[in-house]
Amino acid sequence: MSAVLAQGRTVLTANEAAAHAVMLARARAIGCYPITPQTIIVERLADLTAGRDDVEFTNLESEHAMFGYVIAAARVGVRTFTATSSQGLLYAHEQLQRASRERVPLVAVNVNRSIFAPWSIEPDLSDSMSQRDTGWIQLYCASAQEVLDSVLCAYRIAETVLLPVMVCAEGFLLSHTSELVDVPGQDMVDAFLPELRPPEEWVLDPERPRTFSALPEARDYDAFQRRVADAMDDAVSLIEDVASEFGSRFGRHKAGALAIAGNPDADTALVTIGTIGETALELLEEDDDLLLVRVHAYRPFPAAQLSAALARASHVAVVDRAPAFGAFGPLGSDVRSLGPAHIGAATNVVCGLGGTEVTPRTLRWVLETARSGGADGDVAPLYVPEGV
Amino acid sequence: MAEWLEEIVAEEKLLHPGHAACAGCGPAINVRHVLDGLAAARPESRIVLVVPASCWTIIAGIWPVNAFGVSVHLTPFASAAAEASGIKSALRLRGQGDTQVVVWAGDGSTCDIGLSGVSAAAERDEDLVYVLNDNEAYMNTGVQKSGATPEGAWTTTTPATAPRAGQKKDIARIMAAHGIPYVATLAPGSVPMLRDFRAKVARAAEVRGFRFLHVLGACPPGWRYPTDQTVEVTRLAVESRAFPLVACDDGAWRITYRPKRPVPVREYLEAQGRFGHLSPDDVEAFQSHVDERWRQLVALEGQTSCSETPPSTISV
Ligand SMILES: Cc1ncc(C[n+]2csc(CCOP(=O)(O)OP(=O)(O)O)c2C)c(N)n1
Numbered sequence: 001m002s003a004v005l006a007q008g009r010t011v012l013t014a015n016e017a018a019a020h021a022v023m024l025a026r027a028r029a030i031g032c033y034p035i036t037p038q039t040i041i042v043e044r045l046a047d048l049t050a051g052r053d054d055v056e057f058t059n060l061e062s063e064h065a066m067f068g069y070v071i072a073a074a075r076v077g078v079r080t081f082t083a084t085s086s087q088g089l090l091y092a093h094e095q096l097q098r099a100s101r102e103r104v105p106l107v108a109v110n111v112n113r114s115i116f117a118p119w120s121i122e123p124d125l126s127d128s129m130s131q132r133d134t135g136w137i138q139l140y141c142a143s144a145q146e147v148l149d150s151v152l153c154a155y156r157i158a159e160t161v162l163l164p165v166m167v168c169a170e171g172f173l174l175s176h177t178s179e180l181v182d183v184p185g186q187d188m189v190d191a192f193l194p195e196l197r198p199p200e201e202w203v204l205d206p207e208r209p210r211t212f213s214a215l216p217e218a219r220d221y222d223a224f225q226r227r228v229a230d231a232m233d234d235a236v237s238l239i240e241d242v243a244s245e246f247g248s249r250f251g252r253h254k255a256g257a258l259a260i261a262g263n264p265d266a267d268t269a270l271v272t273i274g275t276i277g278e279t280a281l282e283l284l285e286e287d288d289d290l291l292l293v294r295v296h297a298y299r300p301f302p303a304a305q306l307s308a309a310l311a312r313a314s315h316v317a318v319v320d321r322a323p324a325f326g327a328f329g330p331l332g333s334d335v336r337s338l339g340p341a342h343i344g345a346a347t348n349v350v351c352g353l354g355g356t357e358v359t360p361r362t363l364r365w366v367l368e369t370a371r372s373g374g375a376d377g378d379v380a381p382l383y384v385p386e387g388v
Numbered sequence: 389m390a391e392w393l394e395e396i397v398a399e400e401k402l403l404h405p406g407h408a409a410c411a412g413c414g415p416a417i418n419v420r421h422v423l424d425g426l427a428a429a430r431p432e433s434r435i436v437l438v439v440p441a442s443c444w445t446i447i448a449g450i451w452p453v454n455a456f457g458v459s460v461h462l463t464p465f466a467s468a469a470a471e472a473s474g475i476k477s478a479l480r481l482r483g484q485g486d487t488q489v490v491v492w493a494g495d496g497s498t499c500d501i502g503l504s505g506v507s508a509a510a511e512r513d514e515d516l517v518y519v520l521n522d523n524e525a526y527m528n529t530g531v532q533k534s535g536a537t538p539e540g541a542w543t544t545t546t547p548a549t550a551p552r553a554g555q556k557k558d559i560a561r562i563m564a565a566h567g568i569p570y571v572a573t574l575a576p577g578s579v580p581m582l583r584d585f586r587a588k589v590a591r592a593a594e595v596r597g598f599r600f601l602h603v604l605g606a607c608p609p610g611w612r613y614p615t616d617q618t619v620e621v622t623r624l625a626v627e628s629r630a631f632p633l634v635a636c637d638d639g640a641w642r643i644t645y646r647p648k649r650p651v652p653v654r655e656y657l658e659a660q661g662r663f664g665h666l667s668p669d670d671v672e673a674f675q676s677h678v679d680e681r682w683r684q685l686v687a688l689e690g691q692t693s694c695s696e697t698p699p700s701t702i703s704v
């Protein structure tokens with residue numbers, strides 16, 4: 001007998017919230033491979049789908065195989081799910097690139113964990129940030145509720161633009177931390193998320209023989225890639241639309257590309273991603289000259305929304321939770337690529353690697369640095385000094 | 389001409405003329421007989437072909453042309469078995485579970501980079517026909533050594549001055565050790581060998597679960613012989629026992645084709661430029677490995693087979 005879903009307001013970790021969302025979304029083909037701190041998601045799904053003949057739950061022998069499995073199942077027109085972390089995501093890199101280029105509407109959860117070497121299972125964003133150019137839409141979460149809601153939105157987004165969506169949640173900080181979560185009813189989710197119906201000509205149907213992803217002429221190859229880029233562009237407004245529809249249907253706010261808090265006219269703006277954005281909220285109690293911008297949709301990069309949000313600040317600080325070797329941090333370099341000049345000169349700080357704590361004190365140091373001229377002219381990000 | 393042969397000649401072919409294989413491509417002959425054999429055995433069911441990176445990435449056709457009369461799902465080099473499993477899962481969910489999902493994968497894919505995937509799909513007993521298209525090297529990239537390259541063979545990465553050391557991986561026995569329902573080796577070097585080939589394809593269509601067909605595919609540019617010698621080289625591979633035709637059906641091994649007067653391996657080797665540098669001692673060592681492997685197969689047959697008669701309702 002399969003285990004049962006919690007309903008209504010309950011206490012869940014982000015891993016459990018993800019598993020609940022996947023069941024509510026009626027994913028039919030689920031590929032499984034263990035890696036800490038993600039494993040609980042697929043363990044829960046194994047329990048929840050046990051004995052059901054309308055779900056195929058398959059244990060694969062690697063993440064490369066696992067992503068191949070869900071890509072192929074999706075190709076036949078079935079809604080899929082898989083989850084991984086760290087080394088597993090990196091191991092699947094070839095399939096990640098391929099899924100977006102083949103326009104496969106996958107949803108995957110990546111529980112963020114630092115990457116080898118040396119070994120660590122603690123959180124940072126190196127794993128998924130290193131995959132930011134693979135053509136996946138990436139949504140970074142800051143709470144278990146946001147994980148549940150984002151997985152549901154992810155299916156809508158993926159299946160509308162035919163691109164894969166990765167929902168990212170920091171290991172332990174979210175994956176293993178219990179929080180109050182509202183689990184929506186199945187009827188509401190069904191109304192929000194219709195059955196998967198990819199275009200007929202996209203679906204592999206044994207009745208209609210054709211070859212998928214066959215070798216094209218150069219100009220056709222080029223055209224295919226451009227269509228991936230166009231789909232990514234379409235996703236920018238879609239992410240906002242899906243979030244606002246979600247908000248009105250489910251009666252709670254859902255971030256689109258950005259989660260903005262604090263004083264919109266502030267002189268200093270702090271740009272974060274993931275749970276650091278949640279920590280930063282504490283600063284608002286003591287600092288009313290502060291605008292907080294948490295990036296939820298990192299790909300497609302919300303350039304226009306960010307430029308608008310940061311237009312009035314004269315000091316911009318960007319906090320990355322992934323190292324940068326020989327360049328600014330991933331989020332830092334993206335933000336610095338935006339005009340106008342004060343954003344281009346943003347102070348970029350890298351911190352929180354391998355699970356190092358990022359506290360309000362850390363963020364105060366970031367703000368002080370930015371306000372005192374910061375990194376203007378620097379060619380690399382700042383690392384937080386020891387003890388801060 | 390025998391009736392079964394006439395039928396085979398007349399049947400609708402699922403590999404269309406105009407495909408992009410080289411002149412004399414052995415695998416082109418083989419894939420036609422695999423697909424047409426599966427279709428003939430189960431005319432009511434459709435076929436989906438899963439093809440990892442290999443020569444067949446190109447032979448399948450330049451987009452939007454499809455050289456096959458079946459749907460083809462192209463995959464990365466290492467993931468054909470997992471993706472075939474995904475397709476089978478999804479077809480089951482969509483009420484099309486009767487479809488024959490067939491992998492057509494090279495020796496590099498099967499014996500090297502994708503071996504863990506093949507092994508895992510076998511261990512899960514996925515309902516697939518996995519066909520190893522063995523041309524004994526990475527041919528698509530221009531003849532590099534794989535785990536299925538025979539001892540001593542020249543390839544561009546095992547040049548004549550430093551030829552391939554070690555033995556060709558015995559993939560059929562590796563797969564049989566998974567306890568899967570059907571494993572067979574196939575090579576169409578003569579009419580009787582083609583009959584054996586088609587009988588094994590028919591048997592594979594009949595069985596459920598993971599079926600593994602190891603098909604020898606002679607390759608003129610890779611093996612260095614003239615393009616009109618593909619069938620003859622294939623025949624010599626079998627007649628010399630360098631490539632024995634066997635089946636392991638539900639755990640029972642059987643040698644399905646016994647050369648009446650085995651040809652010396654030397655004749656098989658001499659027919660191909662890739663062995664041109666071998667010394668008489670090398671050839672002797674090759675022969676002794678072939679003989680030893682044959683003895684092992686005879687012993688396996690003695691230990692596991694209940695009868696000398698084929699176990700199935702095959703009718704070709
Ligand atoms: C991960 C990866 N490594 C290398 C390649 C390059 N590659 C493409 S086909 C091929 C050779 C395939 O050999 P085999 O499986 O024996 O098939 P064949 O070409 O001989 O038909 C190689 C090495 C690739 N596509 N992917």
Ligand SMILES: [Mg+2]
Nearest residue numbers: 494495525527
């Ligand atoms: Mg090969």
